[in-house]
Amino acid sequence: MQTNPSAAFVFRPVPKNRISEDALAQLVDMIVSGEVKPGERLPGERELAQSLSITRTSLREALRRLENMGLAAVRQGDGIYVRDFRREANLDFINFQAGRGAELEPQLLLGMDEARRLMSAMVVSLAARRADASDIKELRRVAGECPPDGSPELLSGKWDYDFYLTIALASKNGAFVCLINTMKGMFATFRPMYSLLDEGRRESIRDLNLRLVDAIESGDERAASAIVEERMRQDMEDLAKRAQSPEKRKGKTRKAGAK
Amino acid sequence: MQTNPSAAFVFRPVPKNRISEDALAQLVDMIVSGEVKPGERLPGERELAQSLSITRTSLREALRRLENMGLAAVRQGDGIYVRDFRREANLDFINFQAGRGAELEPQLLLGMDEARRLMSAMVVSLAARRADASDIKELRRVAGECPPDGSPELLSGKWDYDFYLTIALASKNGAFVCLINTMKGMFATFRPMYSLLDEGRRESIRDLNLRLVDAIESGDERAASAIVEERMRQDMEDLAKRAQSPEKRKGKTRKAGAK
């Protein structure tokens, strides 16, 4: 346990407090909890703003995102209507929920992980098919710069996300790049659950990633996918192990307050 | 409200002219065209609003979406910074671009199609693995209700989207449902390029979809994926055919809207 005595703090990624975000969170909760049902029409902007103790202007900024997530439909002269989030919500909604650590339905949570795995395998295959010399160089650089155990970049999942983004860029598919970006919050959500926090895993991850780059370089799609699967398998294994002795876990949970 | 029997237009998604959307489009163009470069800081809200001949209030609503797409970062007391859309944009960006018929980079366009195919095959596999009796019933219903040739629901891609959404629901993976929803604009974009507009194809599509439901019902992942591939192949084939005799195409293009 090589604890960093002095600077365990580093960057503060989330001081952002926009009142419209708070209001948005409340509205999302209302919808997800079923307090307001799909198809239902909620109060007008003026009344709603007053209920939330904010201005109509701020409320409207929240509403823009709300309809962007697919949770509401706003029509001039008519009103604000709640949509069925189970059928019509999009990834922006998932990210918003994940980003603020909101409790997601377990079914949705598992689905996110499944999607992440399938997606990763796919992107890796494409990368193996199309990566050129400069891509390989960049991949090797990022893979080699794997941060030390316990570093915030590793814990937060930021680095892991960067690595997969680099792979996506190597896949020459802009849509997948966008997809990875869309799921950024998703990545950050799952990392803390997995095993990157365990001592020793870091080297394993690093080796696996470098081997992955090799596989991509040689254009071996099957091998590349297999490595990704192996990585996921190891993650699950460690997760199960930790579930038996939860005290061994070191990283702090993501609900760390201001102080 | 029932559909008007006289007009075959169905719903008008309405080119809702929210002024903030127009402003947003201009901002996006600025960024995508490279007129403003990544990392660059653009004028303050007040000045920017004046340049666009709108109010700061409206501009701010546009900015919320802009940063939501990953194209800009807004920081209080600091300013508005342009981000690298090639690396940081998300699917919301793609949908916005596709939804307004903006010319996408060909590389991105191909990537979208590729992603759509791979994704479809994946979701279908999952559905084959998990669909229960009620899912099958629903799937069969939607597949059977395939609208007639030339109907706006078919042309717009709305029905095709509904069908795949139903499949996603049957896959029991909420994340994929959200993913499909996120790519709604993408579906609408590709439909007009494909062959649904051709006479006769409608029956073919319908048969293929019903066979797909059968495959899902019997839990045959491989067969289900194969049918999806077949469908895509037919689409590409018809597309190539039409490229030789472009006059045969019937549907109107989607560049209707006024400015």
Next chain:
DNA sequence: GTGGTACACTGGTTCTACCAATTCTATTTT
């Protein structure tokens, strides 16, 4: 150099008034 401090930015929020689209209702017309 270090640390404070005032000031000039920039975005965030609030207000108020008014425009524009939709819905509802009472009236008129047939």
Next chain:
DNA sequence: AAAATAGAATTGGTAGAACCAGTGTACCAC
């Protein structure tokens, strides 16, 4: 009585100004 019509009433959309709250910078004292 039924349909068409005109006109509130309601709701979202825009405008514009004022003020609050963080940031960065230059200047100053130590």
